[in-house]
Amino acid sequence: MSSAFRPTPASLPPQNAGLMLRQPNGLPANFQPLNPLQFILRAAEVYPDKLALVHPDVKYPVSYSFAVWCQRIQNLAYALIQAGIKPGDRVAVIAPNSPLIADAHHGVLAAQAVPCPINTRLKPSEVAYILEHSGSSIILVDHEYVHLLPPNLKVRVIVSNDTGRPGDPYEDFLSSGRAFSQERGWAGLEYTTDENAPATLCYTSGTTGRPKGVVTTLRGSYLAAVANAYESKIHLESTYLWILPMFHAAGWTFPWANVFAFATQITLRTVDYSLIWKHFLNSAVTHYCGAPTVQIGIVNDPAAKRLPRPISAIIAGAAPTASLIASLEEIGIQPIHRDGRHQLHLSAGRLQVYLQYGPFTRNFTQPSWASLSAQERSKFMARQGHPFATAQDARVVYPPEDGSDTLVDVPRDGKTVGEIVTRGNIVMKEYFRDPEATAKAFRGGSFNTGDLAVWHPDGAVAVVDRSKDIIISGGENASSLAIEQELASHPCVLEVSVVARNHVKWGERPHAFVILRPKSIAKWKGRHEDFEKDLKAHAKGRLPGFACPEWVQVVDELPKTSTGKILKVDLRKIVAKL
The missing domain is CATH 3.40.50.12780 (ANL, N-terminal domain)
Known part of the structure; x- marks a missing residue:
């Protein structure tokens, strides 16, 4: 500095400057609006x-x-x-x-x-x-x-x-x-x-x-x-x-x-x-x-x-x-x-x-x-x-049936998937000039986040995926987030994102986009097929068969929003053409 x-x-305050806003008349002595x-x-x-x-x-x-x-x-x-x-x-x-x-x-x-x-x-x-x-x-x-x-x-x-x-x-x-x-x-x-x-x-x-x-x-x-x-x-x-x-x-x-x-x-x-x-x-x-x-x-x-x-x-x-x-x-x-x-x-x-x-x-x-x-x-x-x-409290509930606003909690078994909902002091007030979207977000009297999660016996919530990111393979639901968690544990993986790709037999299978760690780029240069085999072998010991990636694609970067979230919609467009 x-x-x-x-x-x-103009930035220098006067001596003995008062630091209190003008208080409105009529407020009870035991109440001060929070600001x-x-x-x-x-x-x-x-x-x-x-x-x-x-x-x-x-x-x-x-x-x-x-x-x-x-x-x-x-x-x-x-x-x-x-x-x-x-x-x-x-x-x-x-x-x-x-x-x-x-x-x-x-x-x-x-x-x-x-x-x-x-x-x-x-x-x-x-x-x-x-x-x-x-x-x-x-x-x-x-x-x-x-x-x-x-x-x-x-x-x-x-x-x-x-x-x-x-x-x-x-x-x-x-x-x-x-x-x-x-x-x-x-x-x-x-x-x-x-x-x-x-x-x-x-x-x-x-x-x-x-x-x-x-x-x-x-x-x-x-x-x-x-x-x-x-x-x-x-x-x-x-x-x-x-x-x-x-x-x-x-x-x-x-x-x-x-x-x-x-x-x-x-x-x-x-x-x-x-x-x-x-x-x-x-x-x-x-x-x-x-x-x-x-x-x-x-x-x-x-x-x-x-x-x-x-x-x-x-x-x-x-x-x-x-x-x-x-x-x-x-x-x-x-x-x-x-x-x-x-x-x-x-x-x-x-x-x-x-x-x-x-x-x-x-x-x-x-x-x-x-x-x-x-x-x-x-x-x-x-x-x-x-x-x-x-x-x-953050709750995990079953998706409401069509036409119903009743929210029913899922069991706290760490397995049953539902949607996170919450309410209280730090929930947004509304969508500006959009009453329809506001009403939809607050159906059932709680804020519906759109995140899929499980509820553990100790009350902890664990997100498993966004509702649109679940991969349905052979009738089984595979969480793209869970797959990413395991693939990221490979020592050569810097960042990974997984999306569903159409499959003739299974309907959908996981397609993984991977950025290699800088120190691993030279190791796998010209050998991305070998890396694919290595990553799949790593996944087989950690994931059920339907959740293991069918395809692995090494990329230099992943498409992201302006605030750093991976744009899976762009990745889906890529796999749709394959």
Whole structure:
């Protein structure tokens, strides 16, 4: 961090600044509506000089204490109000992990508006649709992503050059907000009385159909953030590295969880493994979040080595393989496996419905696992586990019969497959402007995730597959996830995805797409048929015959969504032509 950096004059709070919003009249003394905005005010009050936000790996590095950051957030709120933003208006944010999007998660709420973070990896046509559907009244955009904006916009656009210096359009916008406030401070901003008012509007990318917007609430965001901080053991001495994009399901509520815990946050604009390892080794990082595909990149980076101190990795977004969990543990990364169901992802014939707040279950380590080998223990850890703090029970139910909304639990035998449903504080409120999809998602009075799972006798839930990913071979149901778990244990497999391929005799058989580990590429060069035989032999000792892959195809890469999920729909298109 450059010692030459000084926050803009408008970012410096006045002495003895008040850190309390104007309280509405009529609230009972024993009730305060929950709102994650409370966290930054509390942090600035308790630890004003503690390092809050660091943005180091850019041309113009910046760093902010809680007191300075809190003032900048206040400035943003006033600037939005001056720009005509009213309670309930949507504010679009198109930015990588940077101070801009970190500010927005708090400052937009302070203006009683709704942040709408947009994936920076979308196509311009998708961005245009989201801007139109959300009805966003203003757009905050990073300078590298202005090209995503449609022409002839009728709403105001504020560009950030990501400098933190005077003359940057975003910094000038914040300064105008400070001037507009006339030093009324936080007391000039009113506290939202309705804790069930929208907190975020997050859209997800899809390969077919239109993206859907998921509405979360202030109450749900507050409770999910507290739970994430508690379950992840994030605290005052923690340093969180931003690898997960903050635009993805509002960063699984960690933009608020870290502030609640008084942790320091380091932002990375891109998933750069050399930078990640630089911070792992030199920046006292204690926590980060990432999908399994990101974890695979971390453990296989050339810089990867045993860490001098343990780091906790919150893994969600897809089920990690037991092999991946074991690989993380070997270098000192402690996996905290969660299941999030955090967004709706549509892709040709495949529906993934998630809760949007981020994780709501956690795999709780049991004392009895201590005597197990790393491989045996990792298989238990790969389960999705039990609901954590502030979440309600996750159930596994039989699919409702046609026309029925009655949900019936499957036996807790670890074998019977059903669908995960849940309800409670950290379930999304609704799909924005889509009552039909909302009603379908909440049939039976619970949120239907679309994930197939088994329920173990100890109450732990273990996902076996998406409903569309089950392979039906000779009348037997084979879980593509279970097959992937076993194939990933082969020492030469870096990443694997399995889909159904038509078979004359059996109807369907598994087709495995495999990326080899870098160290194994030379070994199997020109001998992919031999590798196929070797992997099949490995599978036969671990899987029933109908679940063993009939075909193995070595590839250089796997098609993925902008947030790292493997696009099995694209793989199905490939096998359909074979």
